[in-house]
Amino acid sequence: MLVFTTRVWLVFLVDAAYRAGLNPLSKRRVHRLVFLSNCLAPLFQATPNTAQIVKYKHGPFYPLIQWELDRLATMGVLTIDNLKYTNDDKGWWVSADYGAGQMMDPVLTHCRQSAYGQRLGDYLNEVVAGFASLRGAALDEVALRDENYNQPGATADSFIDFSEQEENFSLRTARAFRDVLPTNLVPTQKEELFLYMRFLEALVTKKTN
Amino acid sequence: MANTIIRFPVLKRLKVSDYQLFPGTNGKGIDHTFERGVTVVVGINGLGKTTLLNIILRSLLGFNEPAKFDPYDPAAGSHKMVEKETEYFSSRTTNLAENARVEAEFAFGSDRLKIIRHLDTLAIEGLYLNDKSITGEQDELQHEIVKASGLATLYDFFYVVRSFTFFLEDKVSLIWNPSGQFEIFRILFFDPTKAKEFAELADKIKRKDSRYRNLRVYYNKAMEELKRTEARTGNKSTATEELRLKRVDVNQLEESDAAVRRKLEKALLGRTMILEQIQKTRLELEEDRRQQEGLLDSFFSRAFPDLPAIVSNILNHLDGDHGCLVCGTANPKKRHKFRDLAKQGVCPFCETHNIRTEKVGALTARAEGEINEIETRLQGKRKNLSALEAGLTKSIELVDALHGERATISSKLIAAQGELEQLEAKLPPSQEELDKKRKQLDSELREMKNLRLEIVKETKRYSTLLSEGRENIERLATKLTKSFQFYAGAFLAEKCNLSYREEKRRLGEEGELLSYPNFHVNMTSAVSPKMGTPRKEDTQVSESQKEFVDLAFRMALFDAVRQPKDGVMLVIETPEASLDSIFVKKAGDLLRKFGEDGKGEPNVIIASCNLNGTDIVRSLLGIDALDKEAVKKEVPKKIINLLKLAAPNAAVREDGKTYQAELDKALSK
Numbered sequence: 001m002l003v004f005t006t007r008v009w010l011v012f013l014v015d016a017a018y019r020a021g022l023n024p025l026s027k028r029r030v031h032r033l034v035f036l037s038n039c040l041a042p043l044f045q046a047t048p049n050t051a052q053i054v055k056y057k058h059g060p061f062y063p064l065i066q067w068e069l070d071r072l073a074t075m076g077v078l079t080i081d082n083l084k085y086t087n088d089d090k091g092w093w094v095s096a097d098y099g100a101g102q103m104m105d106p107v108l109t110h111c112r113q114s115a116y117g118q119r120l121g122d123y124l125n126e127v128v129a130g131f132a133s134l135r136g137a138a139l140d141e142v143a144l145r146d147e148n149y150n151q152p153g154a155t156a157d158s159f160i161d162f163s164e165q166e167e168n169f170s171l172r173t174a175r176a177f178r179d180v181l182p183t184n185l186v187p188t189q190k191e192e193l194f195l196y197m198r199f200l201e202a203l204v205t206k207k208t209n
Numbered sequence: 210m211a212n213t214i215i216r217f218p219v220l221k222r223l224k225v226s227d228y229q230l231f232p233g234t235n236g237k238g239i240d241h242t243f244e245r246g247v248t249v250v251v252g253i254n255g256l257g258k259t260t261l262l263n264i265i266l267r268s269l270l271g272f273n274e275p276a277k278f279d280p281y282d283p284a285a286g287s288h289k290m291v292e293k294e295t296e297y298f299s300s301r302t303t304n305l306a307e308n309a310r311v312e313a314e315f316a317f318g319s320d321r322l323k324i325i326r327h328l329d330t331l332a333i334e335g336l337y338l339n340d341k342s343i344t345g346e347q348d349e350l351q352h353e354i355v356k357a358s359g360l361a362t363l364y365d366f367f368y369v370v371r372s373f374t375f376f377l378e379d380k381v382s383l384i385w386n387p388s389g390q391f392e393i394f395r396i397l398f399f400d401p402t403k404a405k406e407f408a409e410l411a412d413k414i415k416r417k418d419s420r421y422r423n424l425r426v427y428y429n430k431a432m433e434e435l436k437r438t439e440a441r442t443g444n445k446s447t448a449t450e451e452l453r454l455k456r457v458d459v460n461q462l463e464e465s466d467a468a469v470r471r472k473l474e475k476a477l478l479g480r481t482m483i484l485e486q487i488q489k490t491r492l493e494l495e496e497d498r499r500q501q502e503g504l505l506d507s508f509f510s511r512a513f514p515d516l517p518a519i520v521s522n523i524l525n526h527l528d529g530d531h532g533c534l535v536c537g538t539a540n541p542k543k544r545h546k547f548r549d550l551a552k553q554g555v556c557p558f559c560e561t562h563n564i565r566t567e568k569v570g571a572l573t574a575r576a577e578g579e580i581n582e583i584e585t586r587l588q589g590k591r592k593n594l595s596a597l598e599a600g601l602t603k604s605i606e607l608v609d610a611l612h613g614e615r616a617t618i619s620s621k622l623i624a625a626q627g628e629l630e631q632l633e634a635k636l637p638p639s640q641e642e643l644d645k646k647r648k649q650l651d652s653e654l655r656e657m658k659n660l661r662l663e664i665v666k667e668t669k670r671y672s673t674l675l676s677e678g679r680e681n682i683e684r685l686a687t688k689l690t691k692s693f694q695f696y697a698g699a700f701l702a703e704k705c706n707l708s709y710r711e712e713k714r715r716l717g718e719e720g721e722l723l724s725y726p727n728f729h730v731n732m733t734s735a736v737s738p739k740m741g742t743p744r745k746e747d748t749q750v751s752e753s754q755k756e757f758v759d760l761a762f763r764m765a766l767f768d769a770v771r772q773p774k775d776g777v778m779l780v781i782e783t784p785e786a787s788l789d790s791i792f793v794k795k796a797g798d799l800l801r802k803f804g805e806d807g808k809g810e811p812n813v814i815i816a817s818c819n820l821n822g823t824d825i826v827r828s829l830l831g832i833d834a835l836d837k838e839a840v841k842k843e844v845p846k847k848i849i850n851l852l853k854l855a856a857p858n859a860a861v862r863e864d865g866k867t868y869q870a871e872l873d874k875a876l877s878k
Binding site: 083 | 484488489491492495496499507518519521534
């Protein structure tokens with residue numbers, strides 16, 4: 001079951017990226033979008049695909065999700081291009097770009113027939129729209145500045161578990177914006193998501209400067 | 210007779226300005242000087258007759274009202290006055306009566322008091338006694354108005370004005386309502402300081418009577434509860450034992466719950482640790498596979514540089530023992546086949562040794578060595594991962610089982626805690642608690658006894674004051690009765706007189722039964738034409754008789770208490786409403802005579818009348834008794850014609866001329 005949920009999650013993400021003008025998606029970016037969308041899922045009453053991750057030298061990365069990405073590409077749901085193996089001081093890395101494959105449309109149509117698929121698709125569209133609205137230079141950095149990824153005490157190789165909402169620092173920060181806004185201005189879920197993305201972008205800019 | 214002289218207010222002049230309801234001619238509002246005798250406020254429904262009468266009433270009283278007042282049951286209220294915000298006048302306008310004012314000049318005996326109020330708030334803007342301005346806070350100015358009347362309190366002034374001088378539709382009946390009658394007797398015939406003390410005592414006794422009754426209800430209930438509780442103490446040992454056993458149950462369940470909770474926390478921690486290890490092992494596997502694939506990729510990508518990424522990816526996965534992307538198998542059978550072919554330098558698909566593979570050559574020994582090393586590491590990690598995944602499955606099963614166990618224990622614990630609470634509630638209270646309860650009840654009983662004693666003491670004083678007041682009233686009985694007979698005779702065809710008798714009534718629900726002075730009506734009838742029979746209730750007379758007996762009683766009262774040279778005022782709302790045609794003429798004649806009577810200050814009768822075809826306007830103004838010249842000269846002075854002075858409503862806009870013609874006809878000689 002989890003395999004199918006993961007695949008649906010990935011198909012929606014790549015599709016949303018395609019619509020937001022982020023086509024093709026680098027492998028690195030796919031994993032980072034999966035991570036951000038997992039962190040903020042409770043904001044839209046969605047269940048994260050996975051709420052655990054190991055802090056990794058290449059940034060958020062999920063081996064199981066990578067397998068499913070490659071499987072979807074083999075099935076023709078996604079496309080894979082620019083496959084390239086490199087070896088540097090961080091060790092071996094395989095870069096690749098993923099895009100919408102020939103089989104994506106019928107898969108999406110099928111997925112959207114269920115209420116779950118509809119809701120998940122809507123949520124992931126919002127996440128990618130928020131992500132795509134950021135400055136291009138900040139796109140691949142924002143996940144590294146995320147509040148869960150940088151939670152207090154997290155060092156290299158730390159295991160991060162945000163399955164309990166009170167331990168989900170990204171969610172708590174996104175919801176905290178309403179406390180600093182004027183009392184008559186109650187942000188919507190979407191506004192909280194966008195504000196959080198802007199907040200991460202500001203952190204990236206601050207670090208760069 | 211009371212020592213203090215009471216002066217009743219008599220309206221001399223009324224000006225209403227800037228009030229939308231009464232724009233007057235040329236926007237000047239209403240400005241009317243009241244002559245001796247009857248003045249008629251004439252209009253049709255909705256033109257503001259009642260509003261105008263209320264302006265006169267409120268010019269005297271402002272926003273002051275009793276905290277509780279029921280004109281149909283005045284004895285049930287209290288004498289405490291409060292300020293009540295009113296929107297009565299402002300709500301009838303579209304500008305909230307902004308700048309609207311009433312200027313009313315009253316005679317109180319020989320004194321003249323001019324009162325100017327804002328109509329929106331009823332606040333006093335100006336107060337003049339004999340043309341001399343009086344300044345002060347609102348309550349001080351209101352007190353000056355009361356002082357001019359000689360009455361002791363604001364309540365008494367309110368009652369005299371609202372229930373005696375004004376004869377409105379919702380009035381206190383002074384003849385048919387014994388408590389309403391006694392209240393006016395108290396005010397008019399008691400010594401003023403004693404009248405005040407009497408009213409305060411009545412309020413105090415009623416409050417205490419109410420408090421006593423409430424306490425008694427509570428006390429009786431609490432006493433019964435105490436008795437039941439004391440009766441239960443016999444079964445105390447059984448209940449205590451049952452409670453003790455239930456506490457043991459609850460304690461054991463709490464311990465079990467805590468133990469399972471600890472186990473669960475430990476299991477959750479274990480599960481998280483396994484998850485962490487699994488994730489880290491997967492990443493390590495991923496890295497090793499990447500390295501292995503990378504080493505092999507150097508061969509294939511050199512041999513087939515144009516190979517599509519999808520094919521390279523499949524090939525690298527198979528070759529790197531990374532699973533089959535085509536069928537999804539994690540451990541494909543021919544996983545070494547492609548590597549072996551690469552070692553031989555042949556095409557991995559058709560196994561041909563061709564020019565492309567020749568160019569690239571076989572894998573180097575170094576690369577092969579590295580690959581083998583990685584292979585060994587991978588095998589170890591795969592085993593670890595399998596073991597961890599199996600451990601995770603067990604850990605998840607354990608967590609699920611512990612959740613189930615905890616749910617069972619928790620529900621048992623909640624049930625046991627509920628039972629424990631019930632048992633505790635059933636358990637008789639301790640001796641200490643019982644003593645406390647008894648002491649509390651004793652204290653309440655003492656308070657009840659004290660209240661009762663105070664009520665008895667205060668009632669005694671009240672009775673003394675009542676006796677003194679009664680003597681004053683009895684002294685006036687002859688005068689009052691004679692005067693009433695005169696006025697009632699003018700109204701009624703039947704012979705009608707007053708009879709004095711004591712009216713027994715309790716002060717409060719359970720107070721002492723006291724005798725209050727009271728006059729009631731005796732009247733002859735068709736079946737008893739010579740001997741009058743007592744009529745104690747207004748249902749025992751006709752509607753016309755009811756109203757005019759009450760009016761005759763008021764006139765008689767005025768005669769009994771006013772100073773010989775003082776004028777009085779009666780304000781009557783639509784007197785024609787309850788009169789048949791014969792009464793209309795009689796009533797008009799009598800009211801006119803009463804109004805024109807007196808040798809000192811003039812009496813003023815103000816009556817509001819509808820143009821409804823009856824002869825009441827004509828009768829009140831005595832048109833038939835006047836010559837043509839007098840009608841032309843005098844009658845306009847005695848009319849407040851709302852057809853001209855009030856803002857025209859739809860009926861006036863459509864049929865104003867017809868109404869005016871009807872009025873002209875009523876006033877014509």
